[in-house]
Amino acid sequence: MPLEDSPYPSPAPSPQAVQEWLVTNLAATVGVAPAQIDVRLALTQMGIESLMLFSLAGDLASWLGRDIETTLLWEYPTVEALAAHLGHNDAIRLDPQANKPQPRSKPASLVAIQPLGTHPPFFVVHEVSGTVWCYAAMARHLGEDQPFYGFQVPLSEVESESAPDLDSLIALAATYVAELRAHQPRGPYFLGGFSLGGVIAFEMARQLREQEQEIALLALIDTYFPGLARSTPSLSRKIRIHARNLRGLESAQRLHYLQARLQKRVPNVPQAQGETPEARARRLLLQSQVSARLEAAFRTYRAPPYAGRITLLRAQGQFSSADDSRRWRGVALGGVQHHFVPGSHGLVVAEPYVRHLAARLKQCLHQARTASSP
């Protein structure tokens, strides 16, 4: 199908290129040398006011050759996070050199975020984007003595026969539990998740306990309680409508449609070198479907009682509310340990707030290790 009539997006630059652009432009705006720009520092800590941020968004959009959602600079508040979101996202692969027993089957979902260290590994689960990018900053602060692994949704697998079931958090958790036990056959397990990832980690812990495995730590980072009615509009519903619309279009029209609507909602789209516009459009569609299905799965999931203990880490700038805490307390038969960490929902995993979250997590991991050692 000829594409000459459709406006197709220019190839997205790498995260490094986006980062360089941001550093150069921020340095010029703020009046410092580029070397002084800390890519992990929130832009608001650089003395940049909102009108300047909007200006920056506009210049960035021009350079990228496509629209940028205004809220992006608030949702990804550091240079590093913004660059990762806008550039292509290379999935971190399990380190083949790591001195760990090789899993029996090829793990499509489990990846090593930081494989080094002597402590028992800490496993986290992706949030609604299906990626583990949100944990990168945390990994740095957890340090090189804490092995840190994540479960992600690999786009390349989504439409294959062995695709994980994204429509049911129970089935998804079962897939991850199988991979987890292939990697580490016996507990105690140290699990966690940010936002939606916390719910999946909860279901994994529940299933592991049914398999008579010990859960040393279950840490939910600013995680909503599933099933609570909320007033936020349904992102998944909007995306489902778009996906349905797209199926009726021919490929040239699809690109135009996607460019106009979906790009602003699609985080962390992986991109191969020399990818054709058609392939990119397909990936955008896939990524948006992943997010929509995960969000829908979250809405239909009901948390059963859990025989163990839950550790809740809540953002002080509160996304999850006191209601959520109360509900988690209601299902955790072993009780709830409650911690507040600074930042709002988006910022709690970003600099400079993430160091507090990481410090707390380190404490929790240490406590859990001491409690479960023979």
Place this chain on the structure above:
Amino acid sequence: MLAPSPHCVLALNRHKSQNWNWEETIHLWAADLDLAGAHLPRLYESLCPQERERARNFLQERDRRRFIAARGLLRAILGSCIGVRGAQISIEAHPTGKPFLPQHRSWRFNVSHSQNFALWAVAREREVGVDIERLRLNLNLDALTNRLFSAPEKAWLRSKTSTHAAFFRLWTLKEAYLKADGRGIFLPLQEIDVSSETGRPAHRDARSDRWRFLEQWRLQSLSVFPECVAAVAAEGQNWKLEFHRAAFHDIGPPIE
């Protein structure tokens, strides 16, 4: 005449503030943050641990000092209004960033600063938002207009001869409203119109595609500093504004 207590910021005003009208009045303070000077250590002392952490993480000293002054004065002002020490006030933030006082929920407030010029608003039982902007010359107003304003707002801008001043006037009104609402730029900017001379914001109804005025809000432009444009947005129709200058000599003697 009350002697100013070194621990009680704005002590001189407190005597008057007990008689202030809070029902129909929104109280505003304005200050040049760069004049805080020797008062900064005391202002820093009144900040909570998270604020101190934020203060430590600024790229430039100038912005660190302005942050300390802005938050320290916020605590001083709130303390003076409520009748507690600023350092004892617990400030939290909603998910979209709007700060509030969990222990004093009837007290509402908002802050804005543009470089060194700052504006604080305090009200009771009435949500409020403020915005102040230093007039800048180095912005691409066309690109910003496209991003930030709705169709009726763009039409209003086109009808003005002095586009620079008009842009800032319109933006401060809009930002004050977005901040009063609390959702900020997470609101759909293209569906909001603040250009009406009646001072009421309008929203476009997605279904009928018609613009509807929101009677429960009122917006007002302000002139506080010569180099700036400012605006306030608040719930209700009948409020009036009372201005106070947050002069630093009110804080008590500087710490040696």
